[in-house]
Amino acid sequence: MKRYRLIVSLAFVVFCNTACEGDKVQQEASVVEGAPNKYIDIIVSNGYLNNATVWLDQNVNFRQDENEPVANSDANGVARLNVSGIDFPERFPVVAAINAGSTIDVKSNKALEHSYFMSSPPGVSIVTPLTTIVDFRLHQLNLRQSNSLTQSQILNTDAISWVSLLYGLDREVVTSDFMKNQDETAQYIASNLVESGLFLSITDMFDTGQRNRTFAQTVSPTKDLMLVSKAIMHMVSHLKEQGITSMDKMTQTFIALGDAKTCPDSYVQFNNYCGIDSDFDGIGNLIDNDDDEDGFDDNLDRYPLDASEYADSDNDGIGDNRDNDDDNDGVVDSLDALPLNPLEWQDTDGDTIGNNADIDDDNDGVPDINDAFPLDAGESIDTDADGIGNNADTDDDGDGVADVDDEFPLDSSQTGPQYISHDSYIDFNKNQFNDLSGTLSGYLLFGQHAIIPASDHIGNDRQPHLTGNRKTLVLLRPNVPLSDIDSLNVTVKSNEGAELFAAQMLSPERLPKVAGQTKVPQGFDSATMDFTLPTEFDHYVAGQNALNQLDKNGSRLNAIFESANTVKVSTYNGAWRRSFYLPESNNLNGKKIVFQSSAGYGSTVNYGKLSRPLNNGSTLVFVNIHGTWLNASDFEYSKIRYGDNFWTAVIPAKHIQTGIQFQFSLQLKDTKTLDGKIDKLHVGPATELILHTIDVGMLTKNREGFLFQYDERYAREYFQTLPASRLIMSTYEPQYFTEVMMYDGTLLVDKALDNGGWHSGSMREAIGKMLISIGINNANYGINASDVWMQAGRGHPYSVAQLTAHNTVGVYQNGVIVHGGSGGAGMVTLDSSIGNEMSHELGHNYSLGHYPGGFIGTIHKPADQVNSTWGWESEKNLFVPNFGLTPSNTNACLNGECVAPFNGHRFGSDSMGGGAPHVPSVNAFTMYTPYSAKIIQSFFESKALFSPSSSTGFIKWDPELKQMKEWQHSVVNKTLAAISPSSSDEASVANLLQNYDGVSVHFSNGYWAGNIHIPSASAENNGKMLKVGHSAGWNSRLHINDSVITLSWGTVKNYQSDGETWVEMSDLNSLTVPRKPERFGVPVTTLVGYFDPERKLSSYIYPALHGSYGMVYAADSDNNQPANSCYLVVTSDEGKADYYLSNHRFTPSRMNQFNVNIETETNPTKAEIVCEDVVVASRDISPPKKKLNTYIVPQNDK
Structure with missing residues (x-):
């Protein structure tokens, strides 16, 4: 917290006053005639004061100059000034000097312990702390001296009004005798103004002729006054709320420092006075921005001294925390969706627009006037008017045929193909x-x-x-x-x-x-099904030439079936085809086709949305039922439920x-x-996965093969395999990098310098994974600069379940190489984005290794054994079994342990153990076993979520409280250089302290030295930090502050230089700063590249990455940043914005990486890297080529 420095000089204390109506009459200066002299009686009061020195300040300099009338106050606190020969003495201010040891408080009859002075503006005959503030206001406006009594009165009126508002007092009270009128609030304010030390010692004033005495080193007099007044008025408000109005019972805000030179409990010393510290945090209320430590700045806190309250929305005098109806609308807060809006109490969709004003109460995109269920976001249509919305209704048209069986689910007059019905079923x-x-x-x-x-x-x-x-x-x-x-x-x-x-x-x-x-037409009679192998066929397809004619759309087979009812297709070595496709036609009812293979290679027969493998020695028989092809296995499979x-x-x-x-x-x-x-169900929190996707070509065009990114259905299908509440998939524009800058300054324009592979290659690691994936992730965390290998504490925090998946292809010495098959730490490198590779590499990001749990955790099992489940496709309302579609009659085995098949179907394996999608036509991704799903679920529950409604921008699940709590995200903003114990001599440490924010050294077995010498604290290393850890078997010695400290196993020492000594700290919290997004989930322009603070290597800005969804953070000011810093400067429609990067390399041999999100809507047009005020890299920014899609799954499952 910034500590404000205080000073108020008497030269600044000037104010004015005018006559007021009411019972509390202001003390106007009046001339007392007495031949041959004229006098003015002046009351001196902060409690009436005897023997105070009072003078008419004709020269307006706060000094008692020669020929200025002067007198001491008497036992009634009255000083009579001889103003003979002075025309209109009411035009001048009056000053009273209170002298320690000689000025007497009349009420207590005790001498005052501290010297100070007060004043009153022209025309006011009482001098009090309040008139002193009026006088100050006049001086502040350069209006303290006037040429006429009338002008003085006009000026006083404005200043008195200002003080009246400042302290919440009636105007007439400000210049009245509040002791005589027994106004205890005014007495309290006046007393605390004096006790605060705000009014200077008269000795300092006369001895130096300057108004420069300080209490904590100086700011402006206005700020000092406002800080003191704030602290006093907070206490006044607090005391009134507690019903305390008696001066004797009021807690002082300020207390003068006594002879003991110590402050009472709950007070903090500020040089010669004690200020109250309401929250006992060691920071007095005077400079504490949060007096009650409730997390709300005093400027925003209706109850700054009550930690249990901070707001009173309906201004009924009852704080919102105690008030059970904050907006006083008659609906108690516990039932009020908008407890601070008296016009609203219900907000069905949680969009902060109450139902009374909201035209779409459930935010489902359907206006209430057209919505059959205006308060249910999951429903808007009820086709059969049965009170059950179509999304929940399994028979939307009410015709008695389930939607999954109904080809016309919204038309009760029509139905379509249905699932095969059986007299008996095979139960899993x-x-x-x-x-x-x-x-x-x-x-x-x-x-x-x-x-x-x-x-x-x-x-x-x-x-x-x-x-x-x-x-x-x-x-x-x-x-x-x-x-x-x-x-x-x-x-x-x-x-x-x-x-x-x-x-x-x-x-x-x-x-x-x-x-x-498989679905079949209505009226299908299973008893008529005949899958027997014919003894003869009407047509034979044999030989390579005949097989080659079987086209993908089935037209050749259609032609054959015009004259044939039974067809046989044979494959063998020398006559083989990889794939066969059965024609779709309603004219094929009753037709039969048989495939037989004796070939060494396998084939696949595709029909409808299904496929069957055709292997050596196998025979497949298909029968057509009114356009639908059925295999005997399909018929048998239809019996399973x-x-x-x-x-x-x-x-x-x-x-x-x-x-x-x-x-x-x-x-x-x-x-x-x-x-x-x-009633004892374990329900976890709502969790989500953010998945960014990008297709990148490095020195060659991108592959354009990122199928997962192109089709929303794949995001929906993958979500169905995850134990999470929501999947957000963002899309980035594809990138073709015609040149590639590496972090060591090497610019590649033709090919990389090394060979590449599926799992290898310099560009695969440095560009695809670190610069692109980690760059996108870190930009969303507000990490402007990071180490390219995530070292030096400048890596990827992985605080949120946020990943970036990329397709990358690059040119290497050995040609064009496609990368894939890698995942973890927030990165996914994919060759194929559909199928098990996607499920597998994402699984690594969820803390899954290969073959999790061995046989028990990797192999799916029957219902009466561990690790058994089926998937549920909620959109299609289908169960996905944990075994393969095609019966193989084989065991599923791992490490010598096996499980028998279910009705001939081999149980599947987890994605991390060689698994595959069980029914690709329904879900293209692999089902995780329960063992893996539990690990995945724990991963999601351990991560924070971006939250625009949180004051920190993030929330996180608290498993103990079983609720979401606000969570503070912080990023490293300082770097400690790691040094080995053997190199920790004083010169080496000093050299690193010059270039880094501090030094870190850790002693361990194998990395040990007997001594580490730390240079003396000095102005050069002021603010630098030191972290020393020890886990070695032998002790070491730390030489610091001219002392020697023994380091033994388990010792951790933290220090920070204050320029004079190395101060030991419990922790180096100053290494990090909190970060909160200012925009959430908006289209972003992500800027990435490299910069060299040493300006030895060529900094480089990559072409802008345009994405559909991201977080944006505020730009940085240059306050408190090192003079030799590097910045990313972005020009947009909103002007220029600076993003602080760093002033040193994070690791000595390479450039740093930068990653910053700019909101695309601001139309960024140029990016520059500026180091030490020199532009070292620049790039124009082109806008996105088209609107990019964000897919959120599910969209309406509310």
Whole structure:
């Protein structure tokens, strides 16, 4: 906190006064006639004062000059001045000098201990601390001396009004005898003005002729006065709020320093006085910007001395924290969404616009007038008017056909293909557990990214818990036969017992279907299916020439089927094709095609959205049912379901919160009701992933193959595999770098100097990963400058679940090389962005290694074993099984341990253990096992979130309090140079202190020395820091401040030079500064490159990176920055803005990296690197070529 320096000189104390109406009459100067002389009686009062020296200050210099009338005050505090021969003496101010030891306080009859003086403006016959402030105001305006009594009175009027407002006093009180009138507030203010030391010692004034005595080294008199007055008035307000109005009971704001030269408890010394320290933080209220230490600046704090209050929105005298209706609108705050707005009390969508003014209460993009559910952001349409919105309704048109089975879900007059119906099914989950208390028992599960058990039933099973604020499928298998159940209802209640949601659960026949199951036309009769292999065929496709004619759109096969009902396609060595495509046509009903292979290479048969592998020795038979091709495996697969007797309901995301409880009510057909509940659910916080994406070409054009970035559906599908509440995917414009500057100053224009590979290459690491990915990430953290290898504490904080994924390709000595297959620490390098590579490399960023948990954690399992789950595609309302679509009848094994297949289907592996998408047509990414999902969930819950509503700009989950708390993000703004113990001689340390903010040395086994010598503290190293750590087996000695300190294992010492000595510190907090974004989630222009503070290497600014979503931080001022600093200077429509970088290299051999976000809307046009006032690099900035998309998933699951 900046400590203000105080001075008020008597030369600045000047003010004026005029007559006022009312009971408290001001003390006007009046001439007393007495032949042959004229006199003016002056009252001296701060409490009436006897033997104070009083004079008419005709020369307006605060000195008692020759021929100026002077007198001492008597026992009544009155001094009579002889003003004979002076025309209109009322035109001049009066000064009173109070002398320590001789001036007597009349009430106590004791001599005063301190000298000071007071004054009154022209025309006022009483001298008090308040008239002194009036006089000061006149001097401040250069109006202290007037040429006439009338002019004095006019000037006084303005000054008195100013003082009246400053202290909240009636105007007439300011120049009245407040002792006589018994105005205790005025007495309190006056007393504290004197005790503050604000009025100078008369000895100093007369001895030096200067007004330069200081209390803490000097600012301006006006600022001193305002600081003192602020402290006094805060206390006055506080005392009034407590009902204390008696002077005897009022706590003094200031106390003169006594002979003991010590201050009482709760006071802090400022030279010759003591100022109150209300919050006991060692900083007196006078210079404390937060007197009560409640985190709110006094200027913004309605109750600056009450740590429990800071605002009173309705001005009813009751602070908001104690007031249960802050805006006095009749709705208590606990029920008032806008407790500070008396015109609003409900804000359904949380957009801070109350429902009364909001035309779209739930912020779903549909105006309330057109919204069937204006208070439900997850719903806006109710096609069948059944009171259930289309998003939650599984039969939107109410025609009795589930939407997933209905080709025309919004038209009750039409239906379409349906899933195959069977008399019996193959159930995956046959567990019979109970999770409820009450008369109803049942097995409870939840669907989010995957199916999550409500309770632990299987020993050593590591399962994730519910993620907050995510749409959730509730599955309950009641321990009651289906035939006995009439209906089942679910109710969700808050931790306080308030009902959040209630619905009738869907019966088991409405259980989500299994992804990859084939739909058939209505009226399909499974009994007619014939997958037997014909003994003869109408047409044979054999030989390479015939195979080559089978085109991708199936036109050749269509032509064949015009005259053939059965077709056989054969592959063998010498006649082979990689892929086959079955034609789509409604005219093929009843047609049959057989594929047989004896080839050494495998093939794939593609039909509809499905595909089947064709391997050596295998035969595949397909039958067409009214345009739909079916394989025998498809038919068998259609019999699989998650389980029997599972009732379901979808709970909107907003109701999934910490402390919720589920209650179930089952109505039996005999009218009996069974009730059960579960109230100890673990629900985590709402979490999110921010994923930036960019396609980069280095010395060659970018590949244009970043499919994940191009199609929103991939973001939606990947989100379905994550235990998180939200995915934000930003897109950056692709980049083609025709030249590449390296951090060592090497400019590449043709090819890199080394060979490249999928996992290797200088540009892969330095440009793709560090400059681009870490650069984008750090720009969003407000880290303007960083070390290219994340050393010296200048790396990537990874505080937020924020990653940057890039496609990179570069030219190396060995040609054009595509990079991929790497992830971690906020970076993702991808060759293919669709499939397991994406899932795998992102997994490394979530703290996952390879084969997590070995066999137990890597291999998916049956429902009665550990590590078992299915995925839930919430958008499609489909279950994704944890095994492959094609039966192989093989075990899933790892490290010699195996699990048998489920109905012939081999269980899958985790993404980190060689896994693959199970049903690519539904989800292109690999399902994480529960073991991995739990680790991923912990990762997300450990990260902060950007939050525009937070005073710090960030929030973070507190697992103990189970709530989000504001979190302070800080960035390193000073660098300690690391030095080895063997090099820690005094000269080496001194040399580093010249170039860095400090020095860090750590002693350990293998890196040890007996001594470290620190140069003496001096003006040259003032402010520099020293950090010494020791973990070696042998002791060492620290030579500092002419002393020797023994360093043993575990010792940590921190010092900072104050120019005279090395002061030991508990921690070097000054290494970091807090950072808060000023703009959140806006299109950004990210500027990256390199700069050399030593100006030996060529600094370089890369072409601007335009992104769709980012955080923007305020520009820096040049205050308190080293004179030889480097800055990024950006020119935009808002003018020029400076972004402080650094004044030294973070590591000696290379340039530093810079990374700064500029809001694109400000139209930045030029960027420059300026070091020591010299422009060392410059680049014009082109605007984005087109609007860039940000994909937020989900968008309406509120």
